[in-house]
Amino acid sequence: MIVEQRGLCALSGVKLTRRQGDLAKVSIDRLDHGSEYVVGNVRLVTWAVNRMRNTMSDQEFLTWIKAIANTAAES
Numbered sequence: 001m002i003v004e005q006r007g008l009c010a011l012s013g014v015k016l017t018r019r020q021g022d023l024a025k026v027s028i029d030r031l032d033h034g035s036e037y038v039v040g041n042v043r044l045v046t047w048a049v050n051r052m053r054n055t056m057s058d059q060e061f062l063t064w065i066k067a068i069a070n071t072a073a074e075s
Contacts, residue, residue, distance in 0.1 A: 023048040
């Protein structure tokens with residue numbers, strides 16, 4: 001999976017690391033949180049993205065990220 005994703009987070013495009021305590025540390029993210037950690041329902045993301053997304057859908061997560069980015073750009 002890491003090769004397929006070219007070592008990058010599936011959502012942010014940030015290079016994944018294996019360093020403990022690093023926000024870019026690789027984390028396994030379930031696409032459907034109601035299902036198991038199985039091939040087809042997982043992807044690799046940074047720890048920070050996984051933590052922020054939590055149980056939101058990708059669309060909900062992206063809506064919030066866009067709102068935050070827009071507000072930051074206005075300040």
